[in-house]
Amino acid sequence: MQYMVVLFLLVAVFHTLSAEGLHLSNLSPVCLRCICHASSNCNKTIGCSGGRCGPLQISRQYWKDAGRYVLPEDNPNRDGAFPDCAEDHSCATQILKQYIIAHGKDCNHDGITDCDDYAMLHFNLKSDCSVPIDATNYGLRYSTCRPTANLDDDDDIT
Numbered sequence: 001m002q003y004m005v006v007l008f009l010l011v012a013v014f015h016t017l018s019a020e021g022l023h024l025s026n027l028s029p030v031c032l033r034c035i036c037h038a039s040s041n042c043n044k045t046i047g048c049s050g051g052r053c054g055p056l057q058i059s060r061q062y063w064k065d066a067g068r069y070v071l072p073e074d075n076p077n078r079d080g081a082f083p084d085c086a087e088d089h090s091c092a093t094q095i096l097k098q099y100i101i102a103h104g105k106d107c108n109h110d111g112i113t114d115c116d117d118y119a120m121l122h123f124n125l126k127s128d129c130s131v132p133i134d135a136t137n138y139g140l141r142y143s144t145c146r147p148t149a150n151l152d153d154d155d156d157i158t
């Protein structure tokens with residue numbers, strides 16, 4: 001029993017570190033808002049169409065690849081669990097975060113993994129996130145709100 005508790009705590013601590021320390025340290029609220037804006041103008045009543053649901057325009061496959069996150073108390077095996085989470089702004093944001101934790105990388109190969117890469121990943125999906133998004137409507141909307149890439153570095157220098 002005590003082993004289980006210790007093990008659980010270790011897993012919880014490690015999960016927190018890996019989630020926020022490594023992959024998500026630069027996934028800021030500004031970045032999340034901008035990806036939402038790029039996806040749908042962050043339309044919270046957009047519903048599902050063409051297989052994509054909610055303000056982040058998430059597909060069922062994306063949701064599965066993100067670990068099938070669901071609303072509190074819901075069951076991922078329930079038929080409506082995916083659209084109900086994806087149409088809920090905060091639940092959809094959790095799907096995005098889990099997707100980035102699982103599949104985030106330096107999509108544009110510029111040596112840093114930041115919001116630009118997360119935005120590319122969200123649009124291109126995990127199989128090949130390196131395709132430029134600049135010429136897409138999504139990419140154009142993203143460019144209007146993308147966080148300034150060097151903000152943190154500037155803070156360190158001054």
Ligand SMILES: *[C@@H]1O[C@H](CO)[C@@H](O)[C@H](O)[C@H]1NC(C)=O
Nearest residue numbers: 040041042043044045046047
């Ligand atoms: C959000 O999407 C719905 C469904 O497509 C549409 O009817 C509504 O006008 C949109 N809202 C905004 C603010 O664009």
